[in-house]
Amino acid sequence: MMETIMELQDVWKIYRMGEVEVPALKGISVEIKKGDFVAIIGASGSGKSTMMNLIGCLDIPSRGRIYLKSQDISTLSESDLASFRGKTIGFIFQQYNLIQSMSAFENVMLPLEFLEYNDKDAANRAREILTLVGLSDKMHYRPTQLSGGQQQRVSIARSLASNPEIILADEPTGALDSVTGREVLDMLHRLWEEQGKTIIMVTHDLNLAKYAHTTIELKDGQIMRISENNEVNKK
Amino acid sequence: MKLNKCFKHAFNMVLHSKLRSWLTITGIVIGVAAVIAIVSIGDGMQQTLNAQLNALGGDIVTISPGFERGGGMFFMRGGGGGGGGSSAPQATTKAIVLGRSDLQALKGLPDIALIDTNIRGSVNISYLGKTGKVSVTGVDQKVWSQITTIAIKDGRMLDSADQNVIVIEGGLASSYFSQPIGINKMVTINGGSFRVVGILDDSGTAVYMPIQMAYQVIPDKTVDIYDTLVVKIKDQNQLDEVITKIQNKLMTARHVTQNKMDFSVTSRKEMQQARAATMSSMSNFLLAIAAVSLIVGSIGIANTMFTSVLEKTKEIGIMKAIGARNPDILLIFLFNAGFIGLVGGIIGIILGTMLSGFMPALMGGGLPMTRGGTIVTLNSIIMALSVSVIVGILAGLIPAYQASKLKPVDALRYE
Numbered sequence: 001m002m003e004t005i006m007e008l009q010d011v012w013k014i015y016r017m018g019e020v021e022v023p024a025l026k027g028i029s030v031e032i033k034k035g036d037f038v039a040i041i042g043a044s045g046s047g048k049s050t051m052m053n054l055i056g057c058l059d060i061p062s063r064g065r066i067y068l069k070s071q072d073i074s075t076l077s078e079s080d081l082a083s084f085r086g087k088t089i090g091f092i093f094q095q096y097n098l099i100q101s102m103s104a105f106e107n108v109m110l111p112l113e114f115l116e117y118n119d120k121d122a123a124n125r126a127r128e129i130l131t132l133v134g135l136s137d138k139m140h141y142r143p144t145q146l147s148g149g150q151q152q153r154v155s156i157a158r159s160l161a162s163n164p165e166i167i168l169a170d171e172p173t174g175a176l177d178s179v180t181g182r183e184v185l186d187m188l189h190r191l192w193e194e195q196g197k198t199i200i201m202v203t204h205d206l207n208l209a210k211y212a213h214t215t216i217e218l219k220d221g222q223i224m225r226i227s228e229n230n231e232v233n234k235k
Numbered sequence: 236m237k238l239n240k241c242f243k244h245a246f247n248m249v250l251h252s253k254l255r256s257w258l259t260i261t262g263i264v265i266g267v268a269a270v271i272a273i274v275s276i277g278d279g280m281q282q283t284l285n286a287q288l289n290a291l292g293g294d295i296v297t298i299s300p301g302f303e304r305g306g307g308m309f310f311m312r313g314g315g316g317g318g319g320g321s322s323a324p325q326a327t328t329k330a331i332v333l334g335r336s337d338l339q340a341l342k343g344l345p346d347i348a349l350i351d352t353n354i355r356g357s358v359n360i361s362y363l364g365k366t367g368k369v370s371v372t373g374v375d376q377k378v379w380s381q382i383t384t385i386a387i388k389d390g391r392m393l394d395s396a397d398q399n400v401i402v403i404e405g406g407l408a409s410s411y412f413s414q415p416i417g418i419n420k421m422v423t424i425n426g427g428s429f430r431v432v433g434i435l436d437d438s439g440t441a442v443y444m445p446i447q448m449a450y451q452v453i454p455d456k457t458v459d460i461y462d463t464l465v466v467k468i469k470d471q472n473q474l475d476e477v478i479t480k481i482q483n484k485l486m487t488a489r490h491v492t493q494n495k496m497d498f499s500v501t502s503r504k505e506m507q508q509a510r511a512a513t514m515s516s517m518s519n520f521l522l523a524i525a526a527v528s529l530i531v532g533s534i535g536i537a538n539t540m541f542t543s544v545l546e547k548t549k550e551i552g553i554m555k556a557i558g559a560r561n562p563d564i565l566l567i568f569l570f571n572a573g574f575i576g577l578v579g580g581i582i583g584i585i586l587g588t589m590l591s592g593f594m595p596a597l598m599g600g601g602l603p604m605t606r607g608g609t610i611v612t613l614n615s616i617i618m619a620l621s622v623s624v625i626v627g628i629l630a631g632l633i634p635a636y637q638a639s640k641l642k643p644v645d646a647l648r649y650e
């Protein structure tokens with residue numbers, strides 16, 4: 001089949017709260033194929049966000065190995081990991097997480113600045129993507145001057161800026177009404193379909209999970225089931 | 236991230252918390268302004284002292300009878316300034332004096348250009364029926380005019396043929412008596428009549444007359460015993476060496492050893508240096524106080540940076556998630572702190588320079604050395620600027636390091 005873009009091997013995450021140890025993930029092993037659309041579902045507290053943070057290289061596992069594009073991420077230095085992450089993964093957060101003091105345009109520019117693009121390329125790229133998400137007329141608005149849906153579109157644009165192979169979205173529609181939420185999801189779907197991005201999305205909404213090709217169901221920090229929905233296919 | 240981008244983001248951070256940034260900057264401004272103003276006084280004093288040293292004869296050496304006691308040299312005031320009437324110090328057993336033999340000994344030194352012999356005392360003076368008490372210095376009229384550092388304002392200096400004539404200081408001429416004393420006026424000194432031939436360009440009240448006349452006018456003086464010998468040396472740059480030679484020569488002539496030296500040799504340079512030392516220790520003390528306010532200002536920067544890191548924790552998490560490396564975050568916060576230091580430094584220098592203009596007035600003229608004004612040198616500006624930037628960066632170092640070390644997950648969860 002398709003090549004593996006990300007692999008988790010017996011990954012554990014144990015949070016230590018004083019004397020108490022809270023195991024949030026207990027031996028997760030999973031392979032994610034390049035170009036797949038994956039939904040991670042599960043009840044609240046089942047470990048979805050924890051898994052997402054590990055997949056996104058924002059956190060390190062207590063035990064086990066994570067490979068991103070065949071690279072064992074535990075062997076990378078913090079700085080190398082940051083650059084690798086910036087190039088390979090785009091994040092979309094439930095609360096958008098835009099920088100409030102910057103305009104939509106500056107927010108989209110930011111990841112490109114960290115990757116040391118030259119100013120002209122970065123500006124062109126930012127304009128191009130903001131147009132793609134339908135915000136060409138609001139580029140210089142601050143987040144506070146935009147609606148929730150618009151803010152989430154800015155954050156999608158930001159996640160796409162460096163043209164990463166993987167888009168990680170943790171409850172991307174969690175703060176939006178169902179109509180706007182659907183719009184955002186359509187957008188993710190198009191990215192998957194048209195640009196061949198690997199999309200990994202956390203949601204607790206089973207209706208939204210139907211958009212995904214692969215569904216990983218978590219329960220108490222363990223994988224319950226991995227199912228493939230073959231009705232969802234690239235046209 | 237490129238450096239210019241780090242700087243841009245740091246600059247934006249300053250702009251987006253204007254009030255806090257300005258308050259922090261104010262702390263640095265006060266510190267730097269204080270340092271600049273105080274250093275300017277010090278530099279001003281230094282320049283005044285140097286100017287005085289050159290103008291007042293760095294080539295003049297004064298020899299007085301005196302003795303060392305407990306490490307401190309007792310010496311009489313040098314001639315030329317026209318001070319109050321002090322008498323020669325008396326040793327318990329035998330009077331220690333300067334006499335002809337000392338003069339002869341000095342004349343044998345090739346490094347000496349001129350020697351003036353002085354005696355000094357307090358006398359009664361009367362003019363147009365009014366009387367007063369002033370100091371009289373008897374001088375060797377053949378050399379005095381070439382040794383004195385006070386210029387003549389009116390009339391002439393003493394001449395070798397002069398007998399019953401005097402030269403008086405400006406203050407005595409203009410305002411001591413109700414009527415000003417003019418050239419060729421007659422004054423009575425201790426009963427003797429003297430004609431004024433010259434008025435000096437200063438504000439003192441002393442009288443100068445030929446030493447032979449002074450022996451007659453000043454009570455309790457013995458002919459050929461001098462209160463001070465004032466020597467002009469040939470080469471100012473040889474001052475220290477010549478002083479040593481004079482000491483050696485006189486020790487031989489007076490049959491005393493180094494430990495029992497019963498005379499003192501002083502130069503203007505030494506006196507100025509002593510004053511300079513006092514002044515510099517005083518300005519160092521003030522500088523220390525100013526430095527404290529700079530330290531307080533830098534603590535302000537550190538405090539602001541800690542608050543700022545706390546406030547921006549979530550943004551730091553976001554930046555890390557989208558590819559910020561630790562050094563990027565570190566530099567953004569360091570530049571922020573350095574920028575606050577820089578702006579504070581620049582405003583502080585401007586304020587300090589303005590302040591330094593008022594400084595002598597503020598100190599009420601109580602400091603004679605501030606008469607020369609204050610100087611803000613390029614040196615102190617460069618110093619202040621680099622110190623304030625370095626202080627800013629140092630103060631920002633720990634907060635910035637903390638920010639850069641934040642784990643992305645933890646930072647993102649922070650609300």
Ligand SMILES: Nc1ncnc2c1ncn2[C@@H]1O[C@H](COP(=O)(O)OP(=O)(O)OP(=O)(O)O)[C@@H](O)[C@H]1O
Pocket residue numbers: 015016017022023024042043044045046047048049050051204
């Ligand atoms: N920083 C932390 N410290 C301690 N325990 C934590 C921490 N983060 C998560 N946990 C625990 O780990 C478990 C999994 O949490 P996680 O946030 O991954 O759940 P989730 O599936 O994302 O839930 P939700 O749907 O509510 O977002 C929970 O029991 C939670 O209490």
Ligand SMILES: [Mg+2]
Pocket residue numbers: 048049050
């Ligand atoms: Mg969650």
